[in-house]
Amino acid sequence: MTDNSSRKHVWWGAFSVPENQSGRWCIGPAILTISHLKNEWTVACDTAQEAAENFVEIALGIEQPEETGPKAQVARFCLSHAGNTLVLTPALADRSVVIRTEKPLHVLPAQEVKLYVSSPLWVRIETGDPRLIMQDIPVIRPSDTWFGTSTIEGELCYANRVYGRLSIEEIIYRPHRAITPVLLRNHGKEPLLLERLNLPVPYLSLYESGEGYLWTQSITLDAGADNKAGLELKKGPPKEAKGSKLISEPRNKADKSILSRALKSIIS
Amino acid sequence: MTESLSWLTDFLTPERVVSLVRAAVILAIGIIVTKLLCVYLEKILKKRTSPQQAKTFCKISYYLILTLVAVSALRELGFNLSILLGAAGILTVAIGFASQTSASNIISGLFLLMDRPFQIGDVIEVGGTMGFVNEVELLSVKLRTFQNALVRIPNEDIIKNQVKNFTFYPIRRIDIEVGVAYKEDIAKVRDLLKEVADSNPLCLEEPAPLFVYKGYGNSSLDLMLGVWVKKENFLLLTNSIKDEIKVAFDKNGIEIPFPHISVYTGSVTDPFPVTVAKN
Numbered sequence A: 001m002t003d004n005s006s007r008k009h010v011w012w013g014a015f016s017v018p019e020n021q022s023g024r025w026c027i028g029p030a031i032l033t034i035s036h037l038k039n040e041w042t043v044a045c046d047t048a049q050e051a052a053e054n055f056v057e058i059a060l061g062i063e064q065p066e067e068t069g070p071k072a073q074v075a076r077f078c079l080s081h082a083g084n085t086l087v088l089t090p091a092l093a094d095r096s097v098v099i100r101t102e103k104p105l106h107v108l109p110a111q112e113v114k115l116y117v118s119s120p121l122w123v124r125i126e127t128g129d130p131r132l133i134m135q136d137i138p139v140i141r142p143s144d145t146w147f148g149t150s151t152i153e154g155e156l157c158y159a160n161r162v163y164g165r166l167s168i169e170e171i172i173y174r175p176h177r178a179i180t181p182v183l184l185r186n187h188g189k190e191p192l193l194l195e196r197l198n199l200p201v202p203y204l205s206l207y208e209s210g211e212g213y214l215w216t217q218s219i220t221l222d223a224g225a226d227n228k229a230g231l232e233l234k235k236g237p238p239k240e241a242k243g244s245k246l247i248s249e250p251r252n253k254a255d256k257s258i259l260s261r262a263l264k265s266i267i268s
Numbered sequence B: 001m002t003e004s005l006s007w008l009t010d011f012l013t014p015e016r017v018v019s020l021v022r023a024a025v026i027l028a029i030g031i032i033v034t035k036l037l038c039v040y041l042e043k044i045l046k047k048r049t050s051p052q053q054a055k056t057f058c059k060i061s062y063y064l065i066l067t068l069v070a071v072s073a074l075r076e077l078g079f080n081l082s083i084l085l086g087a088a089g090i091l092t093v094a095i096g097f098a099s100q101t102s103a104s105n106i107i108s109g110l111f112l113l114m115d116r117p118f119q120i121g122d123v124i125e126v127g128g129t130m131g132f133v134n135e136v137e138l139l140s141v142k143l144r145t146f147q148n149a150l151v152r153i154p155n156e157d158i159i160k161n162q163v164k165n166f167t168f169y170p171i172r173r174i175d176i177e178v179g180v181a182y183k184e185d186i187a188k189v190r191d192l193l194k195e196v197a198d199s200n201p202l203c204l205e206e207p208a209p210l211f212v213y214k215g216y217g218n219s220s221l222d223l224m225l226g227v228w229v230k231k232e233n234f235l236l237l238t239n240s241i242k243d244e245i246k247v248a249f250d251k252n253g254i255e256i257p258f259p260h261i262s263v264y265t266g267s268v269t270d271p272f273p274v275t276v277a278k279n
Helices: B002-011 B014-048 B050-078 B083-099 B100-115 B155-160 B188-197 B229-250
Strands: A013-016 A019-025 A030-037 A040-047 A058-061 A073-078 A086-094 A099-109 A112-127 A132-138 A145-149 A157-162 A177-186 A192-197 A206-208 A214-216 A220-224 A230-232 A244-250 A260-262 B123-128 B129-137 B139-147 B150-154 B163-165 B171-180 B212-215 B221-230
Touching: A013 A019, A030 A086, A030 B083, A030 B229, A040 A132, A073 A132, A086 B123, A099 B123, A112 A157, A112 A192, A145 A214, A145 B221, A157 A192, A177 A192, A192 A220, A206 A260, B002 B155, B014 B050, B014 B221, B050 B083, B050 B100, B100 B150, B100 B155, B129 B150, B139 B155, B150 B155, B155 B188, B171 B229, B188 B212, B188 B221, B188 B229, B221 B229
Parallel strands: A099 A157, A177 A214, A177 A220
Antiparallel strands: A013 A086, A019 A030, A019 A058, A030 A040, A040 A073, A086 A112, A099 A192, A112 A132, A112 A177, A145 A157, A206 A214, A206 A244, A220 A230, A230 A260, B123 B129, B123 B163, B129 B139, B139 B150, B171 B221, B212 B221
16 A cells, blocks of 8 residues: 555646636646636646756646746647546657766776666646547657767757766656666676767656656666677566556557667767 | 541441550550559659659659550551651650750759759758759759749759758758957856757757857957757747847846947047037
């Protein structure tokens, strides 16, 4: 049995928003206001820079929502039926995320290390029966970045600067990010320099731990001496996420080309 | 009248009627089958080649098969093929001489298809004309300018001139020229520009923004900020980042100078003579 008081940071799930009422979800600095009108839902996304990174607040039954800021993105969705159910589901990014450690990290030869890195979350807003996706948007829009050997060859990704923590106790939980355990194995004879790591999040599943934290399946990266890298996406939730359940399926299906690549296309 | 009728009845012998019907059937079925074949061919080719290559190959195939169908229909009507081919040869030479430009455009079109310097939807500039590639045909390339005008450029001109494709690669760089007053601290301006680039999510983190100290201008220190962007967001970032730079400069008291005119009275020491006019 999970203690609900320890799950205060859970902002996802099914909610009832009757007609002419609104709900507001504060997820870290992101503010999501969803209003239910006759045959219509209005979704407004805004940010509050002063809000704490781990702040979560859900307010339902609002009759007159506050005015959205000038930079808020507002979208309207029309439906023929009049259901009150609104489902918010966290999901991983729709492109790979380039994890950049704040300081370069060296993995010495014949050593292995487990890193805990976090990546930005998306929110899928659904309604109706069967469920219809109204929006699939980033909770906080990450910066774009390019991961490649040149400006001609490479992949468009999202940028993500992390500390790269080595211990689970040091992890700082943020409601708009999911944690991925990455096991790095250096099979080479030279130290493996990790400045940037291309995390293929569209191929990962998202799990909710018993405590209500979000984890992805773990990844093992084998860096060989021949400049090849083997990527293994471990099945199921990571062992760190106790009592977890699947919350979001991978966006894309992983194939061989994703799992076996040149080292430079994963680490740089 | 009776003469014409008798000629018609003489001409339309039962054998000739059968041949005419056969030729018409060959022609009708031939056209339908060719069209269906080309649609099917285009579908397959589109998966393996670019849309314009598929379209051109299908067009060539269509006219080739249609020529064969027409030849078969003529043969059914009793025409001598060798005479027909001879006449066609002479005709081709005559047409060739008369349409050298068209032939040159067709050959240039084939080179363009092989070379593939651009595709439908790309933004290109040819000889001062800039726009989206709308169609790539054997004779010409059709561009849709940003003002929504159609520009037809003969393929020969494209082969001869410099073509700039702005959307060939997935990312592009926007170069923003900024001038600041001579009194400003360049290190502070550089940090501020970097901060502006970092805070805009459309601006790529890698390749890192480029800062160039261009030199000492007439009225300002000339700087350049080069930021990389996903090609689809080019215009969006061009506008937003310029706005953000202006806001950041205003907020931090950094002056963007503009040319000043000093009026010189002809003497270094003498003040400029000012007369107050009275009503």
